[in-house]
Structure formats: C-alpha cells, structure tokens
Amino acid sequence: MKILLELLRIIIIFVFFGSLGVMVIRNTYKSLEVTETYSWIGEISILIILFVLYKNKWQFTGCYKRKDREKLAKRVSLTLILISIVLIISPFIIDSLLV
Numbered sequence: 001m002k003i004l005l006e007l008l009r010i011i012i013i014f015v016f017f018g019s020l021g022v023m024v025i026r027n028t029y030k031s032l033e034v035t036e037t038y039s040w041i042g043e044i045s046i047l048i049i050l051f052v053l054y055k056n057k058w059q060f061t062g063c064y065k066r067k068d069r070e071k072l073a074k075r076v077s078l079t080l081i082l083i084s085i086v087l088i089i090s091p092f093i094i095d096s097l098l099v
Contacts, residue, residue: 006062013058014050021046029091035098038091045087052080 025042055072072080 002063009062010054013054014047017050018046021050025088032092034091034095038094041090041094042088045084048080048084048087052077052084 022043025046026036026039029036029039029042052072056077059069071077
C-alpha cells in the first residue's frame with residue numbers, strides 16, 4: 001500500500017510541478033518571441049530538473065522508506081542540471097540561427 005501511495009505522490013509531484021514549469025517556459029518563450037515550435041526542448045529540461053530534485057530531495061520525505069535509497073552522484077546531478085540549462089537556452093539559439 002505504501003508503494004502505491006509513493007507512486008501516486010510521484011505522479012502528483014511531476015504533474016503539478018511539471019505543468020507549472022511548462023507554463024513558465026511557454027510564457028517566457030512567448031514573451032521573448034521565440035518560435036513555439038521549439039518549446040518542447042525547454043519542456044524536457046523541466047522533467048530532467050524534476051527528476052534530479054526527486055532523486056536528491058523528495059524521495060527522502062515520502063511515506064515509503066526503502067533501504068537502498070540514495071542521492072544521485074554529484075557529478076551526475078551537475079551534468080543533468082547543465083544539460084537542462086542548455087536545453088532551456090537552445091530554443092533561443094535555434095530560433096536565431098534559423099531566422
């Protein structure tokens with residue numbers, strides 16, 4: 001039962017914060033006049049950031065306590081965050097190169 005509650009918690013976290021992040025990304029791209037065709041690239045970065053947050057922080061606050069829980073390695077976390085930053089910036093670069 002605790003596993004199902006944790007799965008529901010993960011789904012709610014990703015849907016709520018993912019939707020919030022996607023709204024921010026879309027509005028930012030729209031206000032800065034970036035083509036909305038490439039907004040999906042920035043939206044993928046939101047999912048990566050949420051994954052890093054879950055693995056490093058949120059998994060330790062849930063009701064399901066496993067023994068094999070551990071954080072991502074610092075190098076992996078840093079790499080994923082840098083990839084997310086590049087993905088957020090890339091629609092601006094792609095748009096300026098194709099115009």
